[in-house]
Amino acid sequence: MELKLNNSKRLYKIAERLMPGGVNSPVRSFKAVDGTPVFISSAKGPWIYDEDGNKYIDYIASWGPLILGHTHNDVVRAVKKAAENGTSYGAPCVDEINLASLIVKSFPSIDMLRMTSSGTEATMSAVRLSRAYTKRDFIIKFEGCYHGHADYLLVKAGSGATTFGTPSSPGVPKGFTNNTLLARYNDIRSVERLFSKYENQIACVLIEPVAANMGVVPPKNGFLEGLRKLAQDSGTLLIFDEVITGFRLGLGGAQKTYNIKPDLTCLGKIIGGGFPVGAYGGRKEIMSMIAPIGPVYHAGTLSGNPVAMAAGVATINKLREKGTYKRLNELTQSLIEGLHKILKKLGIKAQINSVGSMFTIFFTDREVFDYESALTSDTKMYSRFFKNLLSAGIMFPPSQFEAVFVSLAHTEREIDITLRAVYKALKETASRG
Numbered sequence: 001m002e003l004k005l006n007n008s009k010r011l012y013k014i015a016e017r018l019m020p021g022g023v024n025s026p027v028r029s030f031k032a033v034d035g036t037p038v039f040i041s042s043a044k045g046p047w048i049y050d051e052d053g054n055k056y057i058d059y060i061a062s063w064g065p066l067i068l069g070h071t072h073n074d075v076v077r078a079v080k081k082a083a084e085n086g087t088s089y090g091a092p093c094v095d096e097i098n099l100a101s102l103i104v105k106s107f108p109s110i111d112m113l114r115m116t117s118s119g120t121e122a123t124m125s126a127v128r129l130s131r132a133y134t135k136r137d138f139i140i141k142f143e144g145c146y147h148g149h150a151d152y153l154l155v156k157a158g159s160g161a162t163t164f165g166t167p168s169s170p171g172v173p174k175g176f177t178n179n180t181l182l183a184r185y186n187d188i189r190s191v192e193r194l195f196s197k198y199e200n201q202i203a204c205v206l207i208e209p210v211a212a213n214m215g216v217v218p219p220k221n222g223f224l225e226g227l228r229k230l231a232q233d234s235g236t237l238l239i240f241d242e243v244i245t246g247f248r249l250g251l252g253g254a255q256k257t258y259n260i261k262p263d264l265t266c267l268g269k270i271i272g273g274g275f276p277v278g279a280y281g282g283r284k285e286i287m288s289m290i291a292p293i294g295p296v297y298h299a300g301t302l303s304g305n306p307v308a309m310a311a312g313v314a315t316i317n318k319l320r321e322k323g324t325y326k327r328l329n330e331l332t333q334s335l336i337e338g339l340h341k342i343l344k345k346l347g348i349k350a351q352i353n354s355v356g357s358m359f360t361i362f363f364t365d366r367e368v369f370d371y372e373s374a375l376t377s378d379t380k381m382y383s384r385f386f387k388n389l390l391s392a393g394i395m396f397p398p399s400q401f402e403a404v405f406v407s408l409a410h411t412e413r414e415i416d417i418t419l420r421a422v423y424k425a426l427k428e429t430a431s432r433g
């Protein structure tokens with residue numbers, strides 16, 4: 001079955017002339033699955049509609065933020081009201097306090113926080129702060145973890161032998177990544193080796209406590225505990241990048257789920273309720289180093305924007321209602337169980353990694369526990385699966401290495417429709433393999 005995408009194709013041609021790849025963020029281009037992106041005209045609840053009148057059940061959720069689904073009444077109402085009162089003041093407003101209090105209440109490790117306009121700024125600023133606080137330069141990040149597009153964090157898995165990071169984008173001078181050390185996710189020995197080689201020189205260990213940017217990869221038992229201890233013993237700050245997991249896994253994020261207290265936490269995505277927001281926070285003693293009460297500079301023209309704050313407050317207040325996460329997780333579990341049954345019936349080898357309401361189907365017969373094992377996935381097979389599924393009206397992420405997100409707007413009905421579509425899509429995918 002071919003989708004009718006005439007309008008999307010026409011719009012994409014125009015967009016390509018105006019913007020690199022026709023998009024403002026690369027993953028949207030469908031390049032990884034060798035397809036044409038669909039142009040969205042509107043969305044409601046779990047559904048998203050394109051410019052050709054096709055509709056899809058959405059599992060991208062704007063790459064994580066829309067945990068309530070699209071255009072949730074509470075959020076839309078709050079946003080309208082805020083916009084009517086002024087879209088930006090360049091001066092403090094009450095919803096900054098409201099959102100900050102909700103975050104502090106949910107995350108015991110956060111006494112104080114600072115809002116930003118994106119997750120990228122949150123991680124960048126948290127790393128700067130960790131360097132200022134420890135008076136050290138080196139940082140540890142993990143292969144396959146994404147922390148936004150700051151120069152020195154754009155270091156992926158290069159040659160495993162090298163410990164100095166190699167920039168994975170041109171335009172990043174080698175000197176900018178010399179202080180970025182790479183370790184392997186779920187491999188505490190790789191972190192121990194760096195700590196002994198760079199004794200008393202490491203400012204922070206920055207990690208997605210549940211990796212979700214190489215597909216979903218949960219931490220193994222003891223891994224986060226091991227990091228906590230290594231950091232503690234060396235005067236190094238542990239930074240949890242919870243831009244995806246914050247308010248996704250529960251009100252207290254991954255740190256609550258796994259019961260580990262980081263020194264600093266980065267947030268984004270859900271806390272903006274679909275608007276551009278990030279935040280970083282931690283103990284008062286560390287956060288007090290930020291300007292204007294401390295020497296570490298950080299600023300933002302639109303940081304703490306009143307409309308974005310209102311969307312975040314409305315979103316978190318909804319999430320705080322009783323039973324939300326239980327419902328989200330049960331719904332996701334029923335989808336995953338259905339997927340397992342289908343994979344078994346069709347004899348397709350795949351791994352499903354999941355935590356809470358996010359998961360990834362990796363087309364590989366290996367257990368996926370780090371970047372290297374994630375890369376054993378058959379990305380061509382994923383592309384075929386993605387396209388077949390899109391034609392059947394289901395929007396999964398257009399890349400093997402992304403998370404599928406279930407929202408509170410999905411119901412048993414959408415899960416049923418999805419499973420029927422997945423069965424057909426996988427059958428086609430396998431038969432043309």
Ligand SMILES: *Cc1c(COP(=O)(O)O)cnc(C)c1O
Nearest residue numbers: 118119120146147148241243244
């Ligand atoms: C999305 C993401 C970021 C970057 O956030 P932006 O708002 O896109 O700048 C950082 N860290 C993680 C874990 C993310 O998933």
